Amino acid sequence: MLEARLEQAELLKKVVDAIKDLVQDCNFDCNDSGVALQAMDNSHVALVSMMLKSEAFSPFRCDRNIALGINLSSLTKVLRCAQNNDILTVKAEDAPDVVNLMFESSDSDRLSEYDIKLMDIDQEHLGIPETEYAATVTMPSPEFQRICRDLSALSESVSIECTKEGVKFACNGDIGSGAVTLRSHSDVENPDQNIKIDLTEPVALTFSLKYLSNFCKASGLAKSVNICLSNEVPLLVEYGLAANSYLRFYLAPKIGD
Amino acid sequence: EKNQKTLLGFFQKT
Numbered sequence: 564m565l566e567a568r569l570e571q572a573e574l575l576k577k578v579v580d581a582i583k584d585l586v587q588d589c590n591f592d593c594n595d596s597g598v599a600l601q602a603m604d605n606s607h608v609a610l611v612s613m614m615l616k617s618e619a620f621s622p623f624r625c626d627r628n629i630a631l632g633i634n635l636s637s638l639t640k641v642l643r644c645a646q647n648n649d650i651l652t653v654k655a656e657d658a659p660d661v662v663n664l665m666f667e668s669s670d671s672d673r674l675s676e677y678d679i680k681l682m683d684i685d686q687e688h689l690g691i692p693e694t695e696y697a698a699t700v701t702m703p704s705p706e707f708q709r710i711c712r713d714l715s716a717l718s719e720s721v722s723i724e725c726t727k728e729g730v731k732f733a734c735n736g737d738i739g740s741g742a743v744t745l746r747s748h749s750d751v752e753n754p755d756q757n758i759k760i761d762l763t764e765p766v767a768l769t770f771s772l773k774y775l776s777n778f779c780k781a782s783g784l785a786k787s788v789n790i791c792l793s794n795e796v797p798l799l800v801e802y803g804l805a806a807n808s809y810l811r812f813y814l815a816p817k818i819g820d
Numbered sequence: 821e822k823n824q825k826t827l828l829g830f831f832q833k834t
Contacts, residue, residue: 607826689831719821771821797830815830818823 565593565629565655567620572666573647574619574784578810581781582611583635585774585812588684591631593655597623597808601688609774610689610797610813619806629655631662632684641677691813696791696799698725698766701759702745704788704802708779710743715772717741720817724767725792730760734772755786766792769817775800778812 569575582589586602589611593599597616603609617623645651645666654663661678668674710732714721718736725731733742748758781802782788791799800812 603827606821606824607828608821608824610827610831688834689827690834691831769823771824773821797827813827813831815825815827817821818825 564624564626564657565631565653566622566624567593567598567617567653568622569620569651569653571647572642572645572649572651574615574804575651576642576645576647577781577784578613578615579635579638579642581778581784581810582613583639584780585609585777586611586635588632588634588682590684590686591633593625593629593631594627595625602686603689604774608771608815609777610691612691612811612813613809615804615808616806619804619808627657629657629659630684631655631659632682633662633679634682637679641679644675644677694791694793694796694799695763697762697764697793698730698791699759699761700725700730700745700790700792701757701761701787702790703756703758704779704782704785706745706758707788707790708776708782711772711775711779713743714741715776719772720769721772721775722767722769723790723792723798724765725760725762726765727762730790757787764794766794768792768794768798770798770814771817774812774814778814781810781812784810 589602600613649666652665666675714734718734729746731744750756778800785802789801797813802810
């Protein structure tokens, strides 16, 4: 059986909020190392990969592999019934029909329990090759979100160009063009504002802003975001979570102009 | 969407 207790329901609420507009029905694959999810959007352009390691829970117990097929809109409805600070316990039997979610208020005696009916989801699983990216940009997640939002007003696509000079987000649309260039930046007083660019070779790729803006819904989960690029391969946008856990988004490039 | 590649050309189904 599965029994996983999260100190704060907020984590799962935010994760589900960040991915529910991209993917609808997902298997939460549970085993003794934690809870993993991999799902592609309907058009096979973007992929979500989440890993909540067993250390993120206390306690965590999962005796055998269990796939919990859950509709994210149903899960959202139930998670709305939890306060951010509630303790969340997820329980399921070994061959379950339902998953049980229990919310406990940390400062009162309220205890809420919900069951969600599970679905049989036949999901395509993709092998993601280990990639040494040519460029990795680490920047404040709100800054990345703002750039995506601002450029979305002008164009459907953004070109991301990394050179030793910095990283340039540029777009070209009907009303005109725009570009934001960031250089490496280190702020000792305010390390959350740091911008780090690790580059082994220059990279230039074009991506859909609609998808990038969608990924940015995860901005509330981590203060910084890693944007990993190599020419001719999908982009990786990674939000690190506590206990070595993560929420990653992969996006196929567009054919440049 | 115009000019959009998919992930299937990059990642293999397992």
